[in-house]
Amino acid sequence: MITGAIGSGKTTLLRCIATALRPDHGTIRLDGVDLWPNRRKIRKDIAFLSHATRLYEDLDASANLQTWAQLGGYSVDHPELLARVGLPIDRKEPVKTFSAGMRRRLALARVLLKRPRLLLLDEPFTALDPEGRALVIEIVRDLQASGTALLVATHLPDVAAELCSQRIHMEAGAIIRNEASA
Amino acid sequence: MKFHWEHIVGLLGLAVLVYGQYFGLFVVPPDSHMGDVARILFVHVPAAWNAFFVLTIGGVFALLYLLTGAKRFDHLLEGCLEVGTLLTFMLILQGSIFAKPTWGVWWTWDPRLVSSAVMLAIYVGVLVLRRTLNTDPTVRATLTSVAAVLASVTLPVNYFSVQIWRSMHQIQTAPTDIDSPLKMAWRINAIAFLLIAFWLVARRSRIAKARFEAMEAPPLPPAPTVEAS
Amino acid sequence: MSSFLRQIFAIALKDIRIELRSPIRLFGVFFFALGLVFMVAFAAGSTIRVLQQIAGGTLWLGILLTSSRALDQSFSIELDEGALEELVLWPVEPAAIFYGKAIANTMMLSIVAATLTPLVIAIFDAPALGSIAELAGFMLLGCAALAAPGTLLAALTSKAKGSSVLLPLLFFPLVVPALMAAARGTTVILEGDPMGQLNGWLAVLVAFNAIHWSVSGLLFRYVVEEL
Numbered sequence: 001m002i003t004g005a006i007g008s009g010k011t012t013l014l015r016c017i018a019t020a021l022r023p024d025h026g027t028i029r030l031d032g033v034d035l036w037p038n039r040r041k042i043r044k045d046i047a048f049l050s051h052a053t054r055l056y057e058d059l060d061a062s063a064n065l066q067t068w069a070q071l072g073g074y075s076v077d078h079p080e081l082l083a084r085v086g087l088p089i090d091r092k093e094p095v096k097t098f099s100a101g102m103r104r105r106l107a108l109a110r111v112l113l114k115r116p117r118l119l120l121l122d123e124p125f126t127a128l129d130p131e132g133r134a135l136v137i138e139i140v141r142d143l144q145a146s147g148t149a150l151l152v153a154t155h156l157p158d159v160a161a162e163l164c165s166q167r168i169h170m171e172a173g174a175i176i177r178n179e180a181s182a
Numbered sequence: 183m184k185f186h187w188e189h190i191v192g193l194l195g196l197a198v199l200v201y202g203q204y205f206g207l208f209v210v211p212p213d214s215h216m217g218d219v220a221r222i223l224f225v226h227v228p229a230a231w232n233a234f235f236v237l238t239i240g241g242v243f244a245l246l247y248l249l250t251g252a253k254r255f256d257h258l259l260e261g262c263l264e265v266g267t268l269l270t271f272m273l274i275l276q277g278s279i280f281a282k283p284t285w286g287v288w289w290t291w292d293p294r295l296v297s298s299a300v301m302l303a304i305y306v307g308v309l310v311l312r313r314t315l316n317t318d319p320t321v322r323a324t325l326t327s328v329a330a331v332l333a334s335v336t337l338p339v340n341y342f343s344v345q346i347w348r349s350m351h352q353i354q355t356a357p358t359d360i361d362s363p364l365k366m367a368w369r370i371n372a373i374a375f376l377l378i379a380f381w382l383v384a385r386r387s388r389i390a391k392a393r394f395e396a397m398e399a400p401p402l403p404p405a406p407t408v409e410a411s
Numbered sequence: 412m413s414s415f416l417r418q419i420f421a422i423a424l425k426d427i428r429i430e431l432r433s434p435i436r437l438f439g440v441f442f443f444a445l446g447l448v449f450m451v452a453f454a455a456g457s458t459i460r461v462l463q464q465i466a467g468g469t470l471w472l473g474i475l476l477t478s479s480r481a482l483d484q485s486f487s488i489e490l491d492e493g494a495l496e497e498l499v500l501w502p503v504e505p506a507a508i509f510y511g512k513a514i515a516n517t518m519m520l521s522i523v524a525a526t527l528t529p530l531v532i533a534i535f536d537a538p539a540l541g542s543i544a545e546l547a548g549f550m551l552l553g554c555a556a557l558a559a560p561g562t563l564l565a566a567l568t569s570k571a572k573g574s575s576v577l578l579p580l581l582f583f584p585l586v587v588p589a590l591m592a593a594a595r596g597t598t599v600i601l602e603g604d605p606m607g608q609l610n611g612w613l614a615v616l617v618a619f620n621a622i623h624w625s626v627s628g629l630l631f632r633y634v635v636e637e638l
Contacts, residue, residue: 020496022320043502054497056488058429070421071503073414094432114501248633303584310580314571321637325567328630329581332560335626336585339619343588346611347595 001160002153004170010153011051013170014120017151018048030118044072047116051123053103057096061087061106064095065113074113085109086135100127108139119143121152125159137162188384195377202370210363219283224364226276228372230298232379233269236262237305241334244327253394254387256323259330260312261386265379267305274298297344304333319397418503422511423518429488430519440480441523444473448531459536466535467598470528471553471590477523478516478557479579485516486565490638499635509631513555513562513624520554532601541600545609549600552616553593559623560585566634592616 002010015021017028019039028035035042055064062078069076079089085105095103104127111119119140125133140163144150154160157167169177206224213220240262247255277295278288289295308329315322430437451469455461489495498508528550532539564582568574596612 018500020500040502043500046500048500050493050496052493054493056425056429056494057492058432058488059425063425063428067421067425068501070424071418071498071501073417248630300584300587304581307577307581307584311568311571311577314573314577316572317570318637321570324633324637325570328563328567328633331630332563332585332623332626335622336560336588336619339588339615339622342618343591343615346608346615347591 001157001164001166002151002168002170003155003157006155008170009173010170011122012173014048014050014122014151014153017118018046018120019043020048044114045117046120047111047114047118048120049107049111049122049124053095053107055095055103055106055110058094060092060094061098061109062089064106065109068110069113072114076113081109081112082106084112085139086132101129101132104128105132105135108136112139112143115143115146116148118149118151121150121154123154124152125154125156133159186384186388188381191377191384192381195374195381198370198377199374202367202374205370206367210367213364216284219280220364222276222280224367224371226273226280227368228375229269229273229276230294231372232375233266233273233298233301235376236269236379236383237266237301237337238334240266241330244330244334247323247327248331253323254391256327257387257390257394258383259323259327260390261383263305263309263312263326263330264386265382267302267309269375269379270298270302270305274302291348293341293344293348296348297341300340300344301337304336308333319394323394415504415507418507419511419514422498422503422508423514426485426488426512426515427518430515436481436484437519437522440477440484441526443480444477444523444527445530447473447476448527448534452534462535463537463602464598466531466537467596467601468594469535470524470531470597471594473527473531474520474524474554474593475557475583475586475590478520478554478561479582481519481523482516482558482561482565482582483575483578485512485519485562486569490569495635495638505632505635506628508635509562509628513558513627516558516562517551517555520558521551524550524554537601538603539601540603546597546600549593549596549613549616552613552620553589553597556589556593556616556619556623557586559620559627563627563631563634566631566638570638588615589619592619 002013004010012021016023017030017035019035019042022036030042030046033042056067059067061082065076065078065081068074069078082089085108087102087105087109095106098106104124108124121140124136124140128136137159140150144163150163152160152164161167165180167177167179168175169179202224206221210221210224212218240259243255243259243262246252247259274295277292277298281290281292281295282288308326311329312322312326315325448469451465451472452462455465489498495508499505525547528546531537561582564578564585568577568581571577592612592615596609596616599609599612
């Protein structure tokens with residue numbers, strides 16, 4: 001997990017790892033592969049659950065999942081995925097009518113479509129009730145069990161501690177501490 | 183002050199320009215149909231040639247920037263865009279001045295005049311885009327290059343379409359009975375314009391380079407040591 | 412189906428679905444175009460011959476102004492919630508994003524054009540001498556010619572401040588050849604073609620489409636990478 005005050009560079013670091021941002025200096029390696037030059041190949045293996053939902057607000061939940069599945073070439077049972085994240089299956093209203101927590105759950109369902117090797121979570125517990133947090137932890141644990149590596153940026157280290165073995169603390173854009181988490 | 187080599191080219195261009203004006207105004211006899219009015223063509227035609235040339239080269243630099251990502255192509259592109267747009271503006275102004283005594287109007291829907299005006303509008307748009315993108319100089323370089331490439335590939339279709347558009351109403355264009363001293367005046371001025379354009383593009387891209395470097399992210403401070411557990 | 416074609420299809424389908432789910436946007440731009448057509452008629456006066464002559468041009472002016480609004484909207488759905496970044500990271504081939512969106516935009520403009528054309532013919536009392544198939548084909552080519560550079564430029568200007576002003580500033584002069592060809596060609600089809608001008612305009616439109624559908628597809632990659 002990555003912790004640090006607001007503006008300490010957590011999100012920027014995650015965005016760089018996700019290859020959403022070109023690093024100004026330096027390189028980021030995953031299994032020895034330099035990410036930015038190999039971004040076209042590596043992006044399939046990384047999922048980034050960001051602060052913004054990055055969903056299509058005018059489409060309903062299953063149309064969103066259908067679109068993303070089609071784009072990635074995944075054939076997936078949408079009702080089952082929706083049930084998995086605790087969303088109603090037959091809700092036809094567009095996503096813009098959803099609460100923040102429901103959007104977060106839908107974005108999580110999209111992560112499940114991709115089954116990434118590396119999962120990057122940016123403040124995954126905000127806007128979620130305790131039940132939602134438990135759900136996130138359960139789903140992420142399942143992914144971890146199937147071999148997904150995890151990096152969480154959070155200001156709730158106690159919740160994230162259930163998922164993480166290491167804690168990195170950032171201040172002013174730099175890592176200042178790297179320790180085993182409790 | 184540091185002396186840059188492009189000044190030599192600029193001085194040479196100015197010298198040729200002075201000679202070109204002397205040649206055009208005093209050596210070439212007045213045109214048999216239009217008299218002294220035709221002398222504006224001695225600067226009009228070279229301006230047109232160089233406007234097209236500089237903007238075409240700009241398109242090549244834009245493409246090279248996209249393909250290689252080398253920053254110097256962005257700086258050169260900025261120079262070409264500004265000098266090319268200026269030349270196009272001059273070209274239309276001269277065309278308009280030529281049109282008044284020749285055809286009796288300041289503006290006429292002559293195909294060349296129209297397509298030059300459209301070209302000016304396109305490149306003014308590109309320059310405004312460049313000015314509006316005040317964020318990351320790399321982003322600005324890429325987006326300007328894309329717009330410049332798009333503008334270049336549109337120019338031939340643009341010219342072609344204006345030709346067809348006017349084909350129903352053919353009007354008199356520039357004199358066709360061109361004799362050799364007239365051609366000579368064109369050539370001398372074309373070389374002068376080319377040298378001056380080269381000088382200005384080189385100057386402009388030097389400024390662009392300095393600005394780019396000023397906008398770029400500063401180098402990282404030394405990283406603090408991480409205490410691993 | 413190759414993954415590239417599948418991605419194009421998915422993007423186009425998604426855009427069309429979004430437009431159909433909130434048709435108010437399409438209605439909005441359509442009535443904007445219709446209003447413009449009426450305003451031109453009012454400004455030009457009620458001489459039938461004048462109105463007949465400017466029918467084709469007015470129709471395309473309406474479509475052009477509509478397109479600059481519609482294109483702006485079509486790109487804002489990608490940026491509002493950051494979906495574009497997710498598309499890039501998913502990863503979707505940038506050219507597939509471009510072609511998908513350009514195809515959807517062409518279809519949206521064609522719908523507007525198909526509705527607007529009979530109204531303009533009626534309001535301006537245009538003679539409508541040519542064949543419907545010819546007219547339809549020409550309208551489709553014209554809409555495609557606006558959609559391709561428009562989709563790229565909407566992406567290009569989305570990053571700049573005041574993009575709603577900047578888009579027309581770049582877009583309008585760039586599509587002058589397409590607009591000229593579409594407007595003159597439509598007029599020729601409506602009024603009859605004794606001089607055989609249609610082929611020239613058709614050539615311009617086809618050339619414009621060929622250049623912009625290929626070049627813009629290649630350039631889109633660079634734009635998306637920087638957004």
